[in-house]
Amino acid sequence: MIASIARKEFVDAWRDGRFRLGAVLMALLFATASLLAWGQTERTRAERAAAAALERENWLEQGEKNSHSAGHYGVNVFKPVAPLSLFDRGIEPFVGTTLFLEAHRQNQAAFVPAQDATAMRRFGELTAAAGLQLLAPLLIVLLAFGAVAGERERGTLRQVLSLGVTGRSLALGKTLGLGLALATLLAPLGILGVFVLANSEVEASYGLWARAGGLALAYGLYLAAVLLGSVTVSALAPNGRSALAILLSLWAAACVIAPRLANDVVHEKLPTPLLAEFEKELSTDLQQGLDGHDPRTKQMEDFTQATLTKHGVARVEDLPFNFYGLAMLESERLASEVFDHHFGKLWDRIEEQDRAVALGGVAAPLLALRSASMALAGTDFTHHRHFAVAAEAHRREFVRVLNEDLMNNARPGDHGYVAGRALWEQLPEFKLAPLSAERALERAKLGLAILAAWVVATLVALVAASGRLRVDVA
Amino acid sequence: MLEALQLTKRFQERLAVDGLQLRVAPGEIYALLGPNGAGKTTTINMFLGFLAPDGGEAKVCGVSVAADPVGARRKLAYIPEQVALYPRFTGVENLDYFSALGGKSHTRAELYELLEGAGLPRAAAERRVGTYSKGMRQKVGIALALATGAKALLLDEPTSGLDPAASHEFSRLLRRLAKDGVAILMATHDLFRAREDASHVGILLGGKLVAEFTKDQLEGEDLEALYLEKLRA
Numbered sequence: 120m121i122a123s124i125a126r127k128e129f130v131d132a133w134r135d136g137r138f139r140l141g142a143v144l145m146a147l148l149f150a151t152a153s154l155l156a157w158g159q160t161e162r163t164r165a166e167r168a169a170a171a172a173l174e175r176e177n178w179l180e181q182g183e184k185n186s187h188s189a190g191h192y193g194v195n196v197f198k199p200v201a202p203l204s205l206f207d208r209g210i211e212p213f214v215g216t217t218l219f220l221e222a223h224r225q226n227q228a229a230f231v232p233a234q235d236a237t238a239m240r241r242f243g244e245l246t247a248a249a250g251l252q253l254l255a256p257l258l259i260v261l262l263a264f265g266a267v268a269g270e271r272e273r274g275t276l277r278q279v280l281s282l283g284v285t286g287r288s289l290a291l292g293k294t295l296g297l298g299l300a301l302a303t304l305l306a307p308l309g310i311l312g313v314f315v316l317a318n319s320e321v322e323a324s325y326g327l328w329a330r331a332g333g334l335a336l337a338y339g340l341y342l343a344a345v346l347l348g349s350v351t352v353s354a355l356a357p358n359g360r361s362a363l364a365i366l367l368s369l370w371a372a373a374c375v376i377a378p379r380l381a382n383d384v385v386h387e388k389l390p391t392p393l394l395a396e397f398e399k400e401l402s403t404d405l406q407q408g409l410d411g412h413d414p415r416t417k418q419m420e421d422f423t424q425a426t427l428t429k430h431g432v433a434r435v436e437d438l439p440f441n442f443y444g445l446a447m448l449e450s451e452r453l454a455s456e457v458f459d460h461h462f463g464k465l466w467d468r469i470e471e472q473d474r475a476v477a478l479g480g481v482a483a484p485l486l487a488l489r490s491a492s493m494a495l496a497g498t499d500f501t502h503h504r505h506f507a508v509a510a511e512a513h514r515r516e517f518v519r520v521l522n523e524d525l526m527n528n529a530r531p532g533d534h535g536y537v538a539g540r541a542l543w544e545q546l547p548e549f550k551l552a553p554l555s556a557e558r559a560l561e562r563a564k565l566g567l568a569i570l571a572a573w574v575v576a577t578l579v580a581l582v583a584a585s586g587r588l589r590v591d592v593a
Numbered sequence: 594m595l596e597a598l599q600l601t602k603r604f605q606e607r608l609a610v611d612g613l614q615l616r617v618a619p620g621e622i623y624a625l626l627g628p629n630g631a632g633k634t635t636t637i638n639m640f641l642g643f644l645a646p647d648g649g650e651a652k653v654c655g656v657s658v659a660a661d662p663v664g665a666r667r668k669l670a671y672i673p674e675q676v677a678l679y680p681r682f683t684g685v686e687n688l689d690y691f692s693a694l695g696g697k698s699h700t701r702a703e704l705y706e707l708l709e710g711a712g713l714p715r716a717a718a719e720r721r722v723g724t725y726s727k728g729m730r731q732k733v734g735i736a737l738a739l740a741t742g743a744k745a746l747l748l749d750e751p752t753s754g755l756d757p758a759a760s761h762e763f764s765r766l767l768r769r770l771a772k773d774g775v776a777i778l779m780a781t782h783d784l785f786r787a788r789e790d791a792s793h794v795g796i797l798l799g800g801k802l803v804a805e806f807t808k809d810q811l812e813g814e815d816l817e818a819l820y821l822e823k824l825r826a
Contacts, residue, residue, distance in 0.1 A: 120694060283696070
């Protein structure tokens, strides 16, 4: 019986001109979004690859100079484009794409794409993810608001129930049929996505298919919850007009108001420092030490004394190596502790904010979906942090090699020492190993769990509502 | 077989059906007459299980509606004043769907045959029902009763708004169903059709069955006069 109802609902949906129009618009939107995103991803990838090659050339061709001076000459590293960012760009437009690596300083990523965009960006980006997050639920609402309420209005509900059909069978059959209609609409787009991804150059460690599978699961759960919720409202509403009004209000609350409200509440409860405050605290701790009682100058004096004692000499000029190079290494070590402390605290707080927003998915499933989607696409803050941490590790290695060269190859007190291309070539190019799919799934776990809970909750609600299904007897 | 055993329904202080006792045996057509608000549709709703009685019991082919509403519905067919169909489906598709819900599966040829038997030609059966007249919709309802093989049929003002020819055709089909052993309970204002078709006529007034006649008892009597007399009493 459920199969008969599902089949009828599926056919009815496709015969509905509103659904067909919606389907065509959705298909056009997805195709356009995917093509634009694909073009942009490829362009960005090519631009960053070209910039990285030019940067390497500049580094190698910088000429002879003191190796510590080369540390100040610095290098730029570029954030690789996440393959699935063509589906969901996540925070990518709002975080820097380039990091300048130099001695003494851990910089933040610069060149935020949103800064280069026009004011039109405030209307949001056209991506497949945005379409599925915001527009697909609207299509479901339009498809499902009359599922049961429409039957009640038409009088067919009486007719159907008079045949011995239970409310539950009717509601479940309708949900299944509408779900199939929606799946049929989205299937070609999914196949297109698989084709594009199969033809993309992706590192195996990125775990493309595990991530894509996770995304399919997340969106499947989200749309299933929206569909089950919509049919539940349709079963409870006295008529189609009421059902539509309720569902549109819920859509606006969950998709428009909730994300903004969640961001505001989370920033209020879990604030991050202003950039100026952050820089000031960082600078203070670099000068005064993390405990505030052991200034950098004192630490360096103690270090100098300890080194002289260790080597049994009275002057740094008498050491068997260039003390300036060793002092730079020690200075970097001390600064690294401060950087790790401050950046770690900031990044932990941002991840805490992200988790809090994802938890807001308990009230509005879109928040849970966004969190899971960005994590799986590799465009969330955790992935950005992974880039920043890897770039910082590269910086430290790069500065270490240069300072050790100075320490070991420059004569004590020799300020005229220079190094050349042979040393520059020892420094490897920056290569970011992708964050593993396991880590991405770990990050997406909370969002996925909340979405699964939504499916269970809406299914229970549907079963309860349809069990009490009554016809008008007036 | 349809049985109402002291069937009672109260809406707040008002008794809509008051201890109704009636029985429709297989092959009988029982016409339930009465003014608006007499309790006819409430009675039908209690037989369908859409309303729970406050007293007494409704039974369909021996199955208590209160105890097993789904089981009782499985044994009957229902034709309301306006048969509700799915406008984006053809007549035959509607019949196919509804008979599947009633637990009966038919080939396409059988469905056309059932519709033709109910007076709906194949060309019409292949059209979407959005274009159907009320009479054509009622024919689909009759075809559904035939298709599900229901042992009991409930009708609520089935001929209201039908033109005389369509009404006559509908009566012919009802008599055919009765001949096949279906117990038919018809709530109606149509005294002419009640007189013509019914084997039994009951007059419901203020929820009470105030008079009951067999076809033989009505022989030579003016049903309209009897009805109006009961109303004035």
